[in-house]
Amino acid sequence: DTAVSQTPKYLVTQMGNDKSIKCEQNLGHDTMYWYKQDSKKFLKIMFSYNNKELIINETVPNRFSPKSPDKAHLNLHINSLELGDSAVYFCASSPLTGGTEAFFGQGTRLTVV
Amino acid sequence: KQEVTQIPAALSVPEGENLVLNCSFTDSAIYNLQWFRQDPGKGLTSLLLIQSSQREQTSGRLNASLDKSSGRSTLYIAASQPGDSATYLCAVYDGNNRLAFGKGNQVVVIP
Numbered sequence: 001d002t003a004v005s006q007t008p009k010y011l012v013t014q015m016g017n018d019k020s021i022k023c024e025q026n027l028g029h030d031t032m033y034w035y036k037q038d039s040k041k042f043l044k045i046m047f048s049y050n051n052k053e054l055i056i057n058e059t060v061p062n063r064f065s066p067k068s069p070d071k072a073h074l075n076l077h078i079n080s081l082e083l084g085d086s087a088v089y090f091c092a093s094s095p096l097t098g099g100t101e102a103f104f105g106q107g108t109r110l111t112v113v
Numbered sequence: 114k115q116e117v118t119q120i121p122a123a124l125s126v127p128e129g130e131n132l133v134l135n136c137s138f139t140d141s142a143i144y145n146l147q148w149f150r151q152d153p154g155k156g157l158t159s160l161l162l163i164q165s166s167q168r169e170q171t172s173g174r175l176n177a178s179l180d181k182s183s184g185r186s187t188l189y190i191a192a193s194q195p196g197d198s199a200t201y202l203c204a205v206y207d208g209n210n211r212l213a214f215g216k217g218n219q220v221v222v223i224p
Contacts, residue, residue: 033210033211033212035212042214043204044214048210048211055210056209056211090157100145101159101162102159102204104157104159106155106156109154
């Protein structure tokens, strides 16, 4: 069974559209994250949730809105997509207690045309 | 703000040689350090996790060391194989719900 799963794996869409990426973890972790990997392969945190509560919002445009219906799910909704949003988005999870291992999903490659 | 640097950015080695990948971080107040592997177009696979109180961790041919006071970690891969070709990412956990990543060491092992 996949520990952290994201859907879709690939997403191609036009500028101005609204899209969502879903993430689910079956590890029983309390903390979930969204990371963005840019064209230079640099990974940067976007959001962090603990037990459905937003902990980190790392200067991400308001067009990005995470939603956590329960602690096993963290979805990312993006409004009015722009060319610069093209990237790979990774979902991750870890136990609440600091100092433990983080697990990542396989990524969603978003291409805005 | 934590900054993580990985050197070298890219390297090629002949099969059988040992690999040495370096990671440095600016703030020594970390909870742990994690090494990941990323294959092209794929997700991140966790390789080793070193707690801040530990000096090293080993898994098979992989050994990672941590010197928290000097802000350094090294990943050693013994007897490299072509299947080790990938990008290796170092990430430090700061205790504030975030992992800070380096830009990776892109490794090619030549058969």
